[in-house]
Amino acid sequence: MDRRSFFRTAGQASAGAAAATVLAAPAIAQSQPKISWRLTSAYPKSLDTLYGISEQLSKRVSEATDGNFTIQPFAAGEIVGALQATDAVTAGTVECAHTLSSFSIGKDPAFAFDTSLPFGLNTRQHISWLYYGGGRELVNEFMDEYNIHAIPAGNTGAQMGGWFRKEIKSLDDLQGLKMRIAGLGGTIMSRLGVVPQVIGGGDIYPSLERGTIDAAEFSGPYDDEKLGFQKVAPFYYYPGWWEGTANVMLAINKDKWNELPKQYQALVEAASSETMSHCVAKYDARNPEALYRLVANGAQLRPFPQDVLQAALTESRKLYDEYAASNPKFKKFYDSWLPFSQKQQVWWRVAEIPFDSFASASAGQQQQQQPQQ
Known part of the structure; x- marks a missing residue:
């Protein structure tokens, strides 16, 4: 190839490449x-x-x-x-x-x-x-x-059961109690005598502090610690059965x-x-550490009394049946969700729960056996 032919070919190639670049740029711009x-x-x-x-x-x-x-x-x-x-x-x-x-x-x-x-x-x-x-x-x-x-x-x-200004010893202690609780948990709590309140996260602390509400659920230890609930409602209940x-x-x-x-x-x-x-x-990762800190700073952990849990479970099942009977949209969800849930519980009782229970108990035994510093 002579020198002229070489430069002519090279020039054509460069022009082609430039044209390709010009064509590609708008294509990229259109895709993003x-x-x-x-x-x-x-x-x-x-x-x-x-x-x-x-x-x-x-x-x-x-x-x-x-x-x-x-x-x-x-x-x-x-x-x-x-x-x-x-x-x-x-x-x-x-x-x-x-x-x-x-x-x-x-x-x-x-x-x-x-x-x-x-x-x-x-x-x-x-x-x-x-x-x-x-x-x-x-x-x-x-x-x-x-x-x-x-x-x-x-x-x-899984969330906690919330913060209470006074201890809950039985179902009777829920009568007339004003509690910040959202979702269907609030509907079920209302059937147990609670007066549910729907309040945004940033407004819960002042409401507890002023006594406008008697109790509040929000999330778990890591978030609850940031909002400072333990300062105005020391009793910290579990489990948060309304939001597993x-x-x-x-x-x-x-x-x-x-x-x-x-x-x-x-x-x-x-x-x-x-x-x-x-x-x-x-x-x-963060909830366990926060729970330790909350307890160290005065939070008093309490399990919900069994009569509260049993009454809440009973009312929840009644509520779902009532909604399914009167609300076609709820029923369509429920007809999918319920059998899926039932099969999941069988599997978890066979594999997940026994493993978690044994591992948790073993971890507790190991902590007890560790020498005190």
């Missing part, structure tokens, strides 16, 4: 358009796990798209109140929210299934029902009416979800799955 969303959380910034999942989701989405898709999180009260997050998504005030579906049971008790049912599934079982038991499909079919696409995005694990799990929903305005490019939708799904894993792991 600039999109900016706002996310309202139902939680204050002081709750670094429940609010932290919003920050984590935002960070991951932005990193994965080189800043082309951003989700700006806002704490409860910065745009709307903690209990208005779902309504804000439905109305399009914000594109998405991290919240509990159970905050909306006043509209329809079927909202509870996305979060949890009292005396129901534990965290692993609930996630299993959502992903492999048909739960997610049922949730999103139900959420269509509210213009919401729901994605599981976090979980507290609590799924946090990423509620997305359905119109905005449908407008997203498929790759952005896939990214939001993946990022939500990651926040779920981190949320559960962080609570499992």
Whole structure:
């Protein structure tokens, strides 16, 4: 090849490469358009796990798209109140929210299934029902009416039974007691004589301090410690039978979800799955340490009396049957959830519970046998 031919060929190749680059750039830009969303959380910034999942989701989405898709999180009260997050998504005030579906049971008790049912599934079982038991499909079919696409995005694990200003020794001590408790747990407690109150997380402490309420449940030791409940209500009860799990929903305005490019939708799904894993792991790591500190600072651990637990269990079963008989949406959920739950309990009685019980008892024996320092 002579010198002229060489440079002519090289020039053609360079021009072709430049043209390819010019053509590729718009294609990339179209596949990753600039999109900016706002996310309202139902939680204050002081709750670094429940609010932290919003920050984590935002960070991951932005990193994965080189800043082309951003989700700006806002704490409860910065745009709307903690209990208005779902309504804000439905109305399009914000594109998405991290919240509990159970905050909306006043509209329809079927909202509870996305979060949890009292005396129901534990965290692993609930996630299993959502992903492999048909739960997610049922949730999103139900959420269509509210213009919401729901994605599981976090979980507290099993919660505690809450903080009480006075000791609960029997079912009689619940009569007339004013308690902050959300979801169907509040409905069941009302049948036991409690006066349930629905209050956002940031307003619970002053309500306890002023005596506006007599008791409050919120989450577990790690979150409860941050909110300082032990200073105004020393009796800390367990188990939190109304929330053996609590799924946090990423509620997305359905119109905005449908407008997203498929790759952005896939990214939001993946990022939500990651926040779920981190949320559960962080609570499992932090709750034991926080419980030790709470007890050291004056919290008095108490188990709920057996008559309280038995009465609550009985009323919960009655309530579900009543709802299923009168509410077709609740029944559709319940017909899926109940047999799944029953099969799960059989399996856990065979494998999980015996292992956990033996391992827990063995750990207790080892602690007793350790020499005192």
